[in-house]
Amino acid sequence: MHIDAIVDDLLCRRDEILERLCAFLRIPSVSTDPAFIGGMRDARTFLVDWIERMGLSDVQLLDGGGHPAVYGAWNGAPGKPTLLVYGHYDVQPPEPLDAWVTPPFEPTIRDGRLYARGASDVKGSTAIALETIAAFLKVRNACPVNVKVFLEGEEETNSPSLRAIVERYGDLLQADGMISADGARAHPEIPTINVASRGIVEFEFSVRTADKDLHSGRYGGAVRNATHEMARIIASLHDEQGAIAIPGFLSSLPSVSVEARTETAKFLFDGVAFVKDVGAQTHGEPGFSVREQLTLRPALDVNGMWGGHTGLGYKTVIPSTAHAKLSLRTVPGQDPDRVSDALKVHLRTVCPPDVELSIDDPETGSCAFELPAGHPLVLAAKKVLHEATGREPVLVRLGASIPITAIFQELLGVRTLMFGFGLPDEDIHAPNEFFRLSSLEEGLSAWPRLLEQVGELSADEFQSIVANEQ
Amino acid sequence: MHIDAIVDDLLCRRDEILERLCAFLRIPSVSTDPAFIGGMRDARTFLVDWIERMGLSDVQLLDGGGHPAVYGAWNGAPGKPTLLVYGHYDVQPPEPLDAWVTPPFEPTIRDGRLYARGASDVKGSTAIALETIAAFLKVRNACPVNVKVFLEGEEETNSPSLRAIVERYGDLLQADGMISADGARAHPEIPTINVASRGIVEFEFSVRTADKDLHSGRYGGAVRNATHEMARIIASLHDEQGAIAIPGFLSSLPSVSVEARTETAKFLFDGVAFVKDVGAQTHGEPGFSVREQLTLRPALDVNGMWGGHTGLGYKTVIPSTAHAKLSLRTVPGQDPDRVSDALKVHLRTVCPPDVELSIDDPETGSCAFELPAGHPLVLAAKKVLHEATGREPVLVRLGASIPITAIFQELLGVRTLMFGFGLPDEDIHAPNEFFRLSSLEEGLSAWPRLLEQVGELSADEFQSIVANEQ
Numbered sequence: 023m024h025i026d027a028i029v030d031d032l033l034c035r036r037d038e039i040l041e042r043l044c045a046f047l048r049i050p051s052v053s054t055d056p057a058f059i060g061g062m063r064d065a066r067t068f069l070v071d072w073i074e075r076m077g078l079s080d081v082q083l084l085d086g087g088g089h090p091a092v093y094g095a096w097n098g099a100p101g102k103p104t105l106l107v108y109g110h111y112d113v114q115p116p117e118p119l120d121a122w123v124t125p126p127f128e129p130t131i132r133d134g135r136l137y138a139r140g141a142s143d144v145k146g147s148t149a150i151a152l153e154t155i156a157a158f159l160k161v162r163n164a165c166p167v168n169v170k171v172f173l174e175g176e177e178e179t180n181s182p183s184l185r186a187i188v189e190r191y192g193d194l195l196q197a198d199g200m201i202s203a204d205g206a207r208a209h210p211e212i213p214t215i216n217v218a219s220r221g222i223v224e225f226e227f228s229v230r231t232a233d234k235d236l237h238s239g240r241y242g243g244a245v246r247n248a249t250h251e252m253a254r255i256i257a258s259l260h261d262e263q264g265a266i267a268i269p270g271f272l273s274s275l276p277s278v279s280v281e282a283r284t285e286t287a288k289f290l291f292d293g294v295a296f297v298k299d300v301g302a303q304t305h306g307e308p309g310f311s312v313r314e315q316l317t318l319r320p321a322l323d324v325n326g327m328w329g330g331h332t333g334l335g336y337k338t339v340i341p342s343t344a345h346a347k348l349s350l351r352t353v354p355g356q357d358p359d360r361v362s363d364a365l366k367v368h369l370r371t372v373c374p375p376d377v378e379l380s381i382d383d384p385e386t387g388s389c390a391f392e393l394p395a396g397h398p399l400v401l402a403a404k405k406v407l408h409e410a411t412g413r414e415p416v417l418v419r420l421g422a423s424i425p426i427t428a429i430f431q432e433l434l435g436v437r438t439l440m441f442g443f444g445l446p447d448e449d450i451h452a453p454n455e456f457f458r459l460s461s462l463e464e465g466l467s468a469w470p471r472l473l474e475q476v477g478e479l480s481a482d483e484f485q486s487i488v489a490n491e492q
Numbered sequence: 493m494h495i496d497a498i499v500d501d502l503l504c505r506r507d508e509i510l511e512r513l514c515a516f517l518r519i520p521s522v523s524t525d526p527a528f529i530g531g532m533r534d535a536r537t538f539l540v541d542w543i544e545r546m547g548l549s550d551v552q553l554l555d556g557g558g559h560p561a562v563y564g565a566w567n568g569a570p571g572k573p574t575l576l577v578y579g580h581y582d583v584q585p586p587e588p589l590d591a592w593v594t595p596p597f598e599p600t601i602r603d604g605r606l607y608a609r610g611a612s613d614v615k616g617s618t619a620i621a622l623e624t625i626a627a628f629l630k631v632r633n634a635c636p637v638n639v640k641v642f643l644e645g646e647e648e649t650n651s652p653s654l655r656a657i658v659e660r661y662g663d664l665l666q667a668d669g670m671i672s673a674d675g676a677r678a679h680p681e682i683p684t685i686n687v688a689s690r691g692i693v694e695f696e697f698s699v700r701t702a703d704k705d706l707h708s709g710r711y712g713g714a715v716r717n718a719t720h721e722m723a724r725i726i727a728s729l730h731d732e733q734g735a736i737a738i739p740g741f742l743s744s745l746p747s748v749s750v751e752a753r754t755e756t757a758k759f760l761f762d763g764v765a766f767v768k769d770v771g772a773q774t775h776g777e778p779g780f781s782v783r784e785q786l787t788l789r790p791a792l793d794v795n796g797m798w799g800g801h802t803g804l805g806y807k808t809v810i811p812s813t814a815h816a817k818l819s820l821r822t823v824p825g826q827d828p829d830r831v832s833d834a835l836k837v838h839l840r841t842v843c844p845p846d847v848e849l850s851i852d853d854p855e856t857g858s859c860a861f862e863l864p865a866g867h868p869l870v871l872a873a874k875k876v877l878h879e880a881t882g883r884e885p886v887l888v889r890l891g892a893s894i895p896i897t898a899i900f901q902e903l904l905g906v907r908t909l910m911f912g913f914g915l916p917d918e919d920i921h922a923p924n925e926f927f928r929l930s931s932l933e934e935g936l937s938a939w940p941r942l943l944e945q946v947g948e949l950s951a952d953e954f955q956s957i958v959a960n961e962q
Contacts, residue, residue, distance in 0.1 A: 195870050220709065224806045232770030239690065239892025242791030242821050244763065244782045245772040246734065249794040249816075253726035260720055293714065301703030301812075302715040303846040312714045321712030324719040325809050330796035331817060336694045338819050338893075342771075346719075347801060349808050351712050376773040422709025423808075 023162055025474040032157045032466040040136070040462070042072075043149040044129040046111075053089055053112035053179050062089055062175060065111040069152075069173055070094075076156035078171060084191050086183030089175030093194070096159065097168050102477055103398075103484040106200035106436060107150030107155070108426065110177035113140035114451045121453035134459050141457035142448035147203035148173065150443060150465035157470065166477025167307065169179070170197055176258070177204065181425055188433045197436050198484050199399050200486065201472065202426070205440025206448075213407035216440040218317065218419035221352035221390035223362045224226045224325075227369060229255070230378040232342040235330070241340055249329040251377050252344035256324055259374045265307040266322050268368045272307070274419035276355035278318050281395070282419075286313050288363055289416045317419035320361075321351040351421065354392040362387075388428040392490035396485040398484050399439035402475035406468055437488070441472060493632055495944045502627050502936040510606070510932070512542075513619040514599040516581075517608040521561055523582035523649050532559055532645060535581040539643055540564075546626035548641060554661050556653030559645030563664070566629065567638050573954040574638035576670035576906060577625070579618030580647035583610035584921045591923035604929050611927035612918035617673035618643065620913060620935035624943065636947025640667055644896070647674065651895050655664040658903045667906050668954050669869050671942065672896070675910025676918075677931075678888045682760065683877035685870055686910040688787065689888035689897060691822035691860035693832045694795075697839060699725070700848040702812040705729055705800070711810055719799040721847050722814035726794055728842045736779040736792050738838045742777070743952075746825035748788050751865070756783050758886045787889035790831075791821040791890065821891065832857075858898035861908070864961035868954050869909035872945035876938055907958070911942060 032039065051065035052058035066083060069092045074081050078094030084467040089112065097104075116126035116139045124130040126139035136146070137364040151171075172195065174184055188195060208214040231246040293312020297304050306315040315321070327343025331337035352361055368383050373379040393400055394416060406413040427438040443465035449455045476484070503508065520533035522528035539562045544551050548564030559582065567574075586596035586609045594600040596609035606616070620643075628635040642665065646652055658665060678684040701716040730735040763782020767774050775786040785791070799814025801807035822831055822862060836851050843849040863870055866889060877885040897908040913935035919925045946954070 095819055220712075222709075222808065231772060232767075236770060236793065237823060237892070238791060238793045238819060239692075239890070241767065241770070241772070241786070242690075242793050242819075242891060243534070243785040244774055244776045245767050245770075246775045247793050250726060250730055253723040253794070253797070256720060256723035257727040264716065297702075297711065297715050300706060300711070300715075302701060302706070302711070304714055305716040305846075308713045315713040316711070319713050321708060321714075323708045323712050323717050323808075324723070324800065324811050325708065325807055326800035326802045326811065327719045327723070327814070328798040328802040328827045330794065332796045332798040332802075332815075336817060336819065337795055338694070338793075339694065340793050341796065344797070345802075347806060349708060349712075349806065351708060356516075376775075420709070421712060422707070422719070 025471055028157050028161055029467050030468040031161050032153060032470065035465060036463065036466070039149070039153050039466070040459070043136070043146065043229055043462070046145050046149060047140055048127055048131040050127045051112050052115050055115055060264070062112065065473070066090070066092055066175070066444060072152065077159040078090050078155070081206035084187045086187035086190060091175060091187055092173040093171065095168070095170045096155065096165055098164055098478065099166065099168045102167045103198040103479060103481045104170060104196070105473070105476065106195065106197040106430070107151050107171045107203070108174070108438070109151055109203040110144055110174040111148065112175045112178050113145070114178050115142070119452060123306040123454055131459070135456040136459060137454055137456045139455055141455055142206070142444040143155055143450035143455065144204045144442060144444065146457035146462060147444060147465060150462065150469050151201070151203040153230050153466060154473065158473070165238035166474045170195060177426070181429070184426060185429055185433070188429055192434060195434060197434070198481055198488070200436050200438040201399065202432055202438050202440045203442050205424065205442045206444030206446065207442065208289070208446065210445050213411045213415040214289065214414050214418045215403050215407065216420055217393040217395065217400060217417045218354060219321070219391045219424045220317070220421055221356065221358055221388050221428065222349055222423040223352060223358050223365070223387045224347070224349040225362065225382050226345060226347045227379065227381040228343055228345045229373060230343050230380070234338040236341045238338040238340050240397055245340060247379060248341045251374065252327060252346060253330055255369060255372050256327065256346060258368070259322055263308050264305040266320065268364065271364060275320070275353065278314070282318055283314065286318060286419065287311070287415045289313065289315055289418050311439050316421040318353060320353050320356065321421070323349055323351050336492050339486055347428040351423065352390045355391040358387050358389055388425040389432065391424060391427045391431060392437060392438055395438060396487065396491040398476065398479055398487045399437070402472055403441060406471040406475055409471070410464070410468055441469070495941055498627050498631055498940040499937050501631050502623060502940065503933060505901040506933065506936070509619070509623050509936070513606070513616065516615050517599040517610055518597055520597045521582050521610070522585050525592055526586055532582065536560070536562055536645070541582055542575055542622065543641055546622070547629040547813070548625070551568050552651040554657045555794040556657035556660060558653035561645060561657055562643040563641065565638070565640045566625065566635055568634055568838060569636065569638045569947065572637045573668040573949060573951045574640065574666070575943070575946065576665065576667040576900070577621050577639050577641045577673070578644070578908065579621055579672055580614055580644040581618065582645045582648050583615070584613070584622040584648050588923060592819065593924055601929070606929060607924055607926045609925055612676070612914040612925055613920035614674045614912060615915065616927035616932060616934040617912040617914060617935060620932065620939050621671070623936060624939035627940065628943070637857045639667065647896070651899070654896060655899055655903070658899055659735065662904060665701055665904060667904070668951055668958070670900055670906050671869065672908050672910045673912050675912045676914030676916065677912065678759065678916065680915050683881045683885040684759065684888045685873045685877065685885050686890055687863040687865065687870060687887045688786070688824060689861045689893055689894045690790070691826065691828055691858050691898065692819055693822060693828045693835070693857045694819040695832065695852050696817045697849065697851040698813055698815045699843060699868070700813045700850070705812045706810040708808040708810050715810060716847060718811045718814040721844065722797060722799060722816060725842050726797065726837060728838070729792055733778050734775040738834065741827060741834060745790070745823070748784070752788055753784065755887045756788060756889065757781070759783065759888050786891040788823060790823050790826065793819055795819050821893065822860045824860040826860060828857050828859055858893050858895040859902065861894060861897045861901060863907055863909065866957065866961040867907060868946065868949055868957045869907070872942055873911060876941040876945055879941070880934070880938055911939070951956060
């Protein structure tokens with residue numbers, strides 16, 4: 023049976039599908055807020071019931087100590103690749119409530135847009151993935167590949183127990199690759215495939231210059247001031263143009279390939295307009311375009327700094343401590359531990375010996391991620407998107423970090439293709455989040471074709487291409 | 493009648509005097525906390541009643557819109573100088589209460605020390621001044637000089653309405669000079685006379701680099717970060733040795749006189765031990781001793797800085813704004829408006845043109861103060877302290893700022909001699925504040941002799957010496 027029959031089936035049932043998505047969106051599954059623990063449970067019940075009914079087996083909750091993930095598998099395609107299908111059922115808090123035109127958990131269609139918390143991030147695309155599997159099983163009684171559905175409940179809280187889950191259920195989660203319903207499209211017209219994300223290293227550090235804050239009338243002029251010392255340290259991190267100025271840091275980076283720069287240039291992106299749109303000015307490493315600075319080059323930012331009296335009015339204090347939170351967005355090829363160490367060595371070098379420097383161990387972090395251009399999931403996505411749009415898809419890189427992709431790659435060796443259908447303007451994490459009904463149809467057309475395309479390979483062929491591309 | 497008779501009378505009545513001081517200390521006159529408004533009123537009633545009974549006339553409350561000052565005068569020495577006698581009846585909040593060995597408003601004597609909030613700062617020395625006047629009026633029925641008692645109620649809240657009071661009651665407050673019961677002694681053995689204090693200029697400034705905080709995954713590497721810009725600005729204020737590095741700032745200062753340096757060197761002061769005692773290291777303008785850095789040279793300090801995420805955990809934000817509070821301790825000869833302008837010019841110069849800089853107008857400030865070495869109040873104090881101790885008093889300068897002295901000088905042309913009897917270790921503003929009973933006796937011996945000494949001059953002679961020393 024031709025793949026068009028699956029797509030036709032899905033598009034004919036779009037009202038039923040939309041109704042099921044609305045039922046999913048009515049469940050207030052806010053993972054950050056204990057008040058919504060019932061909504062989280064209801065969302066799991068909804069998903070367990072749904073994937074059981076569509077014919078997945080081994081349906082269960084995978085518990086890592088937090089909100090469990092929902093799991094179900096279909097293993098009826100022996101010899102074919104096995105794909106993890108990732109989505110998440112938790113959503114951001116809906117506040118501020120009074121900014122919503124219609125209530126966040128009452129999905130409403132206006133002008134071809136479905137408004138609800140989680141519509142774009144990421145229940146809409148998660149529904150596309152699940153409906154696709156259901157349609158294969160309903161129409162063909164078989165999927166083109168083996169699938170392992172993995173629906174996380176803590177994506178919006180930085181996945182605190184994801185690592186524990188993947189470690190604990192590592193055998194169950196073995197797969198040849200992962201397709202994620204998360205990871206939105208980059209452009210409304212240009213088809214894009216996300217092939218990389220930056221990693222992140224974060225830590226906090228403090229300087230101390232005295233046992234206690236000192237009165238500036240009593241000590242001013244003769245002692246160090248912790249805010250001055252912190253300022254000198256922070257000022258040492260970049261040069262005047264905005265390039266990272268830590269000695270040896272940039273020169274030790276893997277050089278950027280011509281291919282990566284060429285591919286990046288294909289994505290039409292007005293860097294100046296992009297930063298002007300938020301009232302900023304371009305400022306960064308010379309010799310790279312804004313898009314390259316954002317995706318191919320690391321970024322070192324102080325995310326917060328503070329010291330002394332920060333309340334109202336004046337207090338003539340010489341602060342004895344000052345603090346900063348620092349984050350580094352890393353690029354593929356940078357080892358998080360090594361760059362973290364290099365940063366710390368720099369801090370210790372620039373901090374005067376009579377100033378006490380303390381550095382907190384990084385609490386969070388994830389590796390940069392890269393999907394080779396020849397990876398079978400990229401090749402399959404390229405073909406599907408090209409056929410669907412008539413345009414050659416552009417491989418794009420994200421400036422952000424996707425801890426999930428890094429965790430699955432690190433623990434299971436599984437690489438992820440992001441194939442979500444959200445668009446950048448859909449106000450995720452904000453009031454009046456929406457998902458385009460046209461995106462729903464585009465996704466319901468593309469996902470079956472993607473699975474079908476991957477299913478043209480045997481598992482061995484899939485792995486052999488992967489191995490060649492490493 | 494010889495002045496010894498006045499001192500003898502005071503020392504014989506030390507129990508009565510101590511009992512009256514304890515009654516004063518039992519009144520919880522905390523000016524910062526509206527919960528103590530009753531205590532503030534009780535303290536005024538106590539003082540009004542006391543100075544009326546001792547024979548002052550024209551007793552009244554001087555209202556400037558906040559806690560009023562208590563005023564009373566004795567004008568029975570025509571042709572003699574008229575001196576304002578300054579004290580304050582408000583005290584610091586007593587918190588943390590559980591750190592007190594005995595309750596803050598239950599004065600208790602242990603080991604020759606009187607423990608209570610306000611004992612050292614400054615009810616003890618205020619009582620010395622008032623008891624002195626009372627003794628003159630009781631024993632001699634006359635003071636050696638005309639006195640105008642001025643007891644402030646807002647010293648611990650930075651004297652918000654003092655300027656209004658002095659402006660409103662300017663005629664009433666005309667005097668040849670002022671002796672302040674505030675302004676403690678600098679050393680337990682070496683007799684010292686405070687002849688200068690630094691001024692202060694304070695303002696807050698902010699930088700803005702974008703309309704809103706930006707996500708570092710989305711913008712990191714291509715835009716300015718407000719905390720980085722603030723750090724560069726703050727780092728530009730000083731050189732590596734800690735000297736103010738604003739171009740032209742130090743070179744435009746009036747040069748430090750040999751006399752001032754010589755006098756400063758006379759005060760035995762171990763600068764290294766002084767800063768080591770609070771866990772700090774010496775750091776400041778080269779070519780000056782610690783004591784000189786603290787008193788003869790200006791000090792520029794960031795009192796607080798902040799920007800971005802300063803709470804728990806990590807937030808990958810590129811802060812769009814950062815803020816700092818800045819204070820400059822000025823020295824005599826520096827015009828606050830001009831140095832404030834010079835600071836602002838520097839900030840505007842170092843801030844890149846595409847970063848928005850906003851500077852708040854200074855809200856508070858006071859001029860540096862200097863009492864010439866030949867001022868009649870200094871000469872009188874020198875003589876009295878030399879006779880009392882057998883040692884030559886050392887003229888010392890304060891690093892702190894005394895807004896009161898600056899306001900009286902600016903508005904009335906009245907200079908102030910600080911003649912308080914507190915000592916530096918008496919835990920003012922902290923739990924277990926105390927005042928030495930020996931200091932009470934030393935003060936009761938010195939204050940009458942000081943007034944007597946000043947009374948040897950006519951008002952005209954006093955003013956003629958003042959004029960020669962300007």
